Amino acid sequence: MANYTTADIKALRERTGAGMMDVKKALDEADGDAEKAVEIIRVKGLKGIAKREGRAASAGLVVATVADDGQGQVGVLVEINAETDFVAKNQKFLDFADQVLAAAVDSGAQDAEALAEVEVDGTSVKDLTDGMQAVIGEKIVVRRLARLSAPAVELYLHRTSPDLPAQVGVLVGTDAKAAEVAHDVAMHVAAYAPDYLTREDVPAEVVDKERAIAEETTRAEGKPDKAIPRIVEGRLGGFFKEHVLLEQAYAKDPKATVGKIVEASGGKLTGFVRFRVGA
Structure with a gap:
């Protein structure tokens, strides 16, 4: 078994950012040599880049x-x-x-x-x-x-x-x-x-979409036709106040x-x- 301690594992994790199992495997392969372990982690990491492409980085x-x-x-x-x-x-x-x-x-x-x-x-x-x-x-x-x-x-x-x-x-x-x-x-x-x-910075298509949603919502609520324009503009104003x-x-x-x-x-x-x- 390679000669290394828990402190060595911790130090290598902090140095490389690699996971604990990856660090232990690298130290085993390097027979406890920290510098060799770093190189092993790096080489294996380069091989794994393509596999990580589909993973989320949030x-x-x-x-x-x-x-x-x-x-x-x-x-x-x-x-x-x-x-x-x-x-x-x-x-x-x-x-x-x-x-x-x-x-x-x-x-x-x-x-x-x-x-x-x-x-x-x-x-x-x-x-x-x-x-x-x-x-x-x-x-x-x-x-x-x-x-x-x-x-x-x-x-x-x-x-x-x-x-x-x-x-x-x-x-x-x-x-x-x-x-x-x-x-x-x-x-x-x-x-x-x-x-x-x-x-004025809000794109016209965004304003048009919000106005259409406001009008559809207002009509669905059964508001009188003559009141709809005023209500729609009020709701559009609420959109501006939020965004x-x-x-x-x-x-x-x-x-x-x-x-x-x-x-x-x-x-x-x-x-x-x-x-x-x-x-």
């Missing part, structure tokens, strides 16, 4: 940063998925996420597809991701990337559990005056998950809308991005 984290860009600020937000929370908080996975974020910032990549081709230390982000899958033994996906430019960009990262990395990330773009309320607005966005900044950021009731003061809070600052919002892991 855990993970979001990483982000904001930097000056000469004309204002730019925020970069990246979501990276794994299969389990155990991997999501593994230090190797966290370090990998920081590498991917740095590549996203430095390259100016606009989406995950472009980011996959970015070179990092002589290899691509895609190959770096495959290497992490090989070592950790789970499907890993750099799922999405967003960039937001504005005179000022506020970043808010939220942990849904204290022992996990951030699961929700928000960027809010403002002008200089609205920057004073941007942090509270970013926290609001994290909690209330709006889909659009303004009513449009500036029309949502403000989290810190539900008597006011987000739009009114921003207006009171004398500034304006220019955009926002919200990622929630797996959503």
Whole structure:
């Protein structure tokens, strides 16, 4: 039997993120040599990448940063998925996420597809991701990337559990005056998950669909024909209040809308991005 201890197993799990049985098998095969065991885990992991393609990767984290860009600020937000929370908080996975974020910032990549081709230390982000899958033994996906430019960009990262990395990330773009309320607005966005900044940003086909649903519902309730247009518009207004950021009731003061809070600052919002892991 190979000569290794429970502490060796634990250390190798923390180092690689691999499962306990995989670590024990690798140590057995390597006769207790930790470095050889790491190589065995990596080789076996590379062979297993194709098998993991169909597996769900709904855990993970979001990483982000904001930097000056000469004309204002730019925020970069990246979501990276794994299969389990155990991997999501593994230090190797966290370090990998920081590498991917740095590549996203430095390259100016606009989406995950472009980011996959970015070179990092002589290899691509895609190959770096495959290497992490090989070592950790789970499907890993750099799922999405967003960039937001504005005179000022506020970043808010939220942990849904204290022992996990951030699961929700928000960027809010403002002008200089609205920057004073941007942090509270970013926290609001994290909690209330709006889909659009303004009513005008809602696609026409979405509005038409909601109007049709409202009309069908109203008719099914037997409302008088002459009252239907008014009721439909009221229900459509309710849709906007739920999905449009500036029309949502403000989290810190539900008597006011987000739009009114921003207006009171004398500034304006220019955009926002919200990622929630797996959503």
